[in-house]
Amino acid sequence: MRRLAYADRRAELVDAAIRVIAREGLAGASTRAIVAEADMPLGAFHYVFGTRDELVTAVIDQITEQERLAAWIDAGPTDLEDVLVRGLEGYLRLLESDPTRELVLLDVAAHAVRHDPDAVQRQWATYRAGAESSLRYAAELADVRWTAPLDEIAWSFASALDGLTLTWLTGRDGEAARRHIRFLARSFAALAIPRSAQEAPDAH
Amino acid sequence: MRRLAYADRRAELVDAAIRVIAREGLAGASTRAIVAEADMPLGAFHYVFGTRDELVTAVIDQITEQERLAAWIDAGPTDLEDVLVRGLEGYLRLLESDPTRELVLLDVAAHAVRHDPDAVQRQWATYRAGAESSLRYAAELADVRWTAPLDEIAWSFASALDGLTLTWLTGRDGEAARRHIRFLARSFAALAIPRSAQEAPDAH
DNA sequence: GTCTATAATGGGATAGAC
């Protein structure tokens, strides 16, 4: 019964690969560099993965599982705009404290858009789903109701997060990012109304 | 006087490199592939560029020069929101008609964030400057005035464009993108007031 | 000056020893 050991190896290789990509980028993540990081012989690689591309796909799936919007600060009920600001600032702090995490994501996504479009599509769908549940929770905290279909708002929110990430990564301007966050929070908050309110009879 | 021929070669190599990256990604853009695309002998490469990284930097600079927001449709004066929608939809059409252009950008940026941060910073600064002048022009068309410093709005706008691009590239959902554009236009239009109006005495 | 031919390296994959 070496099945467990096999799964362990696979997991260790994926983790090692992510560490290498974080340090050196995807281009530097050779099979040799990865097994060195995992402290395994080279043979172990092709024992677990048929090919290098297989590993990259495994890396994508692994990254996808990690939740992007981990830390919504839920200190009591408040204004929706405040909730959104705090949530987005939590994300920005995460980004600032470990940029490599999103750097890996960017690197792998740039590769996968060409070589494994399905995996990328799954990945971004997962992000949108995460955004959706976060937004649902935020509205609950603030006791408001979204005035547009939540999946559409989530698409916009996830897109805004992509933009915030990419722009910050290319410039590392925390102040500008925080100003932008306040703008985002205001813009999204405008899509909700008090839960008790009558439906506005106009629509868009 | 072969100086001109030298510059021509350089330009041709950069263009060839961009075509190869568009087709195969940065990883596939080997010196050999590039000179083959340019129909030159391999020796010509190192005659012009000392190293491959030098070429990549040249590619970044070349891409940066191309304006991102080329086509603001300026058919007469209208609502700011309409102007923004038309401008963003113009960009989206451009993106849809030639996704490889932004794909190259993404690929090169992912590489350069690690290997040439200054070049990336210059690049994104250029985008922000482009956004700034586009927004200035849009306000003129709609006869409104921005209520926040234009460079801050431009930061947000460029970031929104990054997000739109990345999210579309990963999912290719044009309908969702167009819904998102309407949301963006509404959000940014909320940052402007009629040019004649008194300054609102509250500020943020 | 231009390019061919080659050196030197590092890569993915595998055959076969243990």
Added chain:
DNA sequence: GTCTATCCCATTATAGAC
């Protein structure tokens, strides 16, 4: 089953022929 040693290919860069 596990890993060492090796194959073979592609790459960057260069040395030297034209």
